[in-house]
Amino acid sequence: MRHGLPSPYEHSTLSERDIRTLVPTEPIRIRPDINLVKIGGQSILDRGRPAVYPLIDEIVACKDEHKMILTVGGGTRARHCYSIALELELPTGVLAALGASTPRQNAWMLQMLMAKHDAIFMVYEDIEKLPLYLRMGCLPIMTGMPPFDWWEKLPARGKGRIPPHRTDAGTFLTAEFLGARSLIFVKDEDGLYTADPKKDKDARLIPAATVNEVLDMDLGDLIIERIVLEYLKRARNVKQVQIVNGLKPGNLTRALAGEHVGTIIRAD
Amino acid sequence: MSRLVGGEGLSRTHVENPLMRESLVDRDVLASTESERVFAMAPNVAVVSLGGRSIIDRGASALVPLRDEIVENHRKGQQIIVGVGTGVRGRHTLTIGLDLGIPVGGLAAVLGAVDEQNLRMVMSILAPYGGMHLIREFLGQLPMYLGSGMIPVSIGQPPYRFWEPPPEVGQHVPFNGPDVGLYHLAETIGARKMIFLKDVDGIYTDNPFRNPDAKRLPDRISVKELLAMDLPDLPIEPAALQLLQNARLVKELQIVNGLEPGNLTAALAGKEIGTIIHQ
Numbered sequence: 001m002r003h004g005l006p007s008p009y010e011h012s013t014l015s016e017r018d019i020r021t022l023v024p025t026e027p028i029r030i031r032p033d034i035n036l037v038k039i040g041g042q043s044i045l046d047r048g049r050p051a052v053y054p055l056i057d058e059i060v061a062c063k064d065e066h067k068m069i070l071t072v073g074g075g076t077r078a079r080h081c082y083s084i085a086l087e088l089e090l091p092t093g094v095l096a097a098l099g100a101s102t103p104r105q106n107a108w109m110l111q112m113l114m115a116k117h118d119a120i121f122m123v124y125e126d127i128e129k130l131p132l133y134l135r136m137g138c139l140p141i142m143t144g145m146p147p148f149d150w151w152e153k154l155p156a157r158g159k160g161r162i163p164p165h166r167t168d169a170g171t172f173l174t175a176e177f178l179g180a181r182s183l184i185f186v187k188d189e190d191g192l193y194t195a196d197p198k199k200d201k202d203a204r205l206i207p208a209a210t211v212n213e214v215l216d217m218d219l220g221d222l223i224i225e226r227i228v229l230e231y232l233k234r235a236r237n238v239k240q241v242q243i244v245n246g247l248k249p250g251n252l253t254r255a256l257a258g259e260h261v262g263t264i265i266r267a268d
Numbered sequence: 269m270s271r272l273v274g275g276e277g278l279s280r281t282h283v284e285n286p287l288m289r290e291s292l293v294d295r296d297v298l299a300s301t302e303s304e305r306v307f308a309m310a311p312n313v314a315v316v317s318l319g320g321r322s323i324i325d326r327g328a329s330a331l332v333p334l335r336d337e338i339v340e341n342h343r344k345g346q347q348i349i350v351g352v353g354t355g356v357r358g359r360h361t362l363t364i365g366l367d368l369g370i371p372v373g374g375l376a377a378v379l380g381a382v383d384e385q386n387l388r389m390v391m392s393i394l395a396p397y398g399g400m401h402l403i404r405e406f407l408g409q410l411p412m413y414l415g416s417g418m419i420p421v422s423i424g425q426p427p428y429r430f431w432e433p434p435p436e437v438g439q440h441v442p443f444n445g446p447d448v449g450l451y452h453l454a455e456t457i458g459a460r461k462m463i464f465l466k467d468v469d470g471i472y473t474d475n476p477f478r479n480p481d482a483k484r485l486p487d488r489i490s491v492k493e494l495l496a497m498d499l500p501d502l503p504i505e506p507a508a509l510q511l512l513q514n515a516r517l518v519k520e521l522q523i524v525n526g527l528e529p530g531n532l533t534a535a536l537a538g539k540e541i542g543t544i545i546h547q
Contacts, residue, residue: 025366025367025368025369026369027369027370027371027372028368028369028370028371030371030374042280043280046280046281046282047278047279047280047281048275048281050277050278051278075280076280076281076282076283076288077283079283079285079287079288079290079292080283080284080285080287080288082287082292082301083285083286083287084285086301086303088307089303089305089306089307090306090307091306091307091309091455091456091458091516091517092456092516093452093455093456094309094456124429124430127430146428146431147427147428147429147431148426148427148428148431149404149427150404150407150452150453150456150457151426151427151428151449151452151453151456153511153514154455154511154514154515154516155298155514156513156514157302157513157514157516158299158302159295159298159299159302160297160298160299160300160301160302161301161302161303161306161516162292162298162301166292170431173373173430173431173432173433174430174431176371176373176434177371177373177374177430177431179371196291196294198289220294220295220296221291221293221294221295222291222293223291223293224293225292225293226293231433231434233437234433234434234435234436234437235434236371236372236434237371247278
């Protein structure tokens with residue numbers, strides 16, 4: 001016999017289409033007051049003190065007015081480790097586990113720099129303690145990498161073996177889960193360009209676009225992980241992201257205040 | 269490949285390597301990392317999934333004979349990782365959770381607790397024969413567990429939890445469930461086989477419990493053919509079929525009726541019973 005509980009799902013596999021006929025309530029926003037700010041790895045941390053210190057001053061100055069979680073990217077050391085792992089023919093899941101270590105290093109270093117301003121390092125399991133940390137006036141810092149590790153999704157065949165969910169995607173998913181007020185990616189360019197401005201002098205800045213507009217441009221390179229665009233289209237809570245240049249003082253402050261200073265990509 | 273480059277003033281300090289300065293979003297850079305060969309870490313292992321609703325929710329009548337069959341095969345030298353599905357308590361969890369407005373990441377996180385219950389029960393009845401809890405943080409110790417004759421038991425739900433990606437527009441429940449979680453484990457370790465024990469003889473054109481006209485599909489079918497049929501109900505998660513399309517190591521999966529004694533033994537021995545979906 002099968003032990004069943006009364007449930008609309010009782011007799012179906014979860015893959016079954018008729019579960020879509022259920023009409024669930026809208027998902028709640030768990031922390032609608034919080035801002036997610038991702039500090040780039042290669043773009044900010046790898047530049048060392050001249051880039052990081054002014055940004056820290058700015059974050060500290062903003063932190064009492066704007067509740068935020070800082071997440072951090074990986075950067076060049078992650079690339080170095082991926083290169084060796086690829087040579088060893090290790091699977092994407094192992095690359096993802098390797099890729100998790102570098103942003104964690106960066107998050108630890110940022111936490112040490114900002115500990116005197118009540119920054120705390122938050123592991124994945126700590127996210128449920130967020131209300132306490134915020135009440136205490138803490139500034140939670142966590143890795144941007146999502147906890148996928150060996151379960152990292154595989155790119156389609158022919159599209160390479162680099163993990164598609166890295167620190168942009170992880171930060172996006174954190175913001176989506178929490179129903180965050182805003183999601184800001186702090187990088188080293190003024191926003192999304194038609195090509196990589198570090199390599200192409202003719203690259204033009206795109207100050208604002210919808211996801212579909214960006215996808216229609218069919219850009220070979222992007223300043224944000226490609227999968228974030230896909231998730232932005234489907235997300236229930238996050239309706240836009242902003243990419244700002246963190247090397248220019250004041251940009252993050254203005255973005256936190258709701259100003260349009262970089263590129264805003266909207267869901268529609 | 270070990271020199272540091274740059275770093276003057278505001279410039280970035282790089283570690284010299286083929287991906288140095290590259291955008292890991294650039295399509296061409298990504299494509300250059302493709303390789304036909306991927307290293308398999310545990311090539312002798314078969315991952316055997318016990319369906320939640322289809323096997324575990326049936327209780328002792330289904331689980332005890334299967335436990336005995338797993339133990340017997342393990343005694344004969346098969347390396348086996350047992351995985352558990354979620355089942356009806358998961359469906360109840362979703363019903364309550366959706367009604368309360370829990371976002372999809374929250375639903376994915378709480379669903380895992382049902383798998384933990386199933387894991388503890390299955391692990392307990394396997395314990396005298398080497399059954400043990402495979403804790404994800406200790407996956408690096410898998411060679412030791414297998415080498416010392418243990419039968420690791422894993423939960424099915426992948427570890428995405430609060431970070432579960434948003435499902436397709438119009439859908440509300442987590443896209444990634446225990447089928448894809450276990451298959452993903454098999455793929456990453458490069459397992460020999462992925463076997464899903466369910467309560468049907470394979471894949472039918474519709475749910476055979478509800479539709480008496482449902483017909484069995486051929487014993488072997490490609491994932492492309494299967495998806496093109498656009499069937500109304502499948503005994504396996506769409507996310508697992510998506511992974512099958514992208515898999516580099518475990519390029520087929522087998523759906524077998526675990527309620528029939530001997531089926532698991534036959535599948536482990538390489539017999540083509542049930543339905544095999546291949547890349």
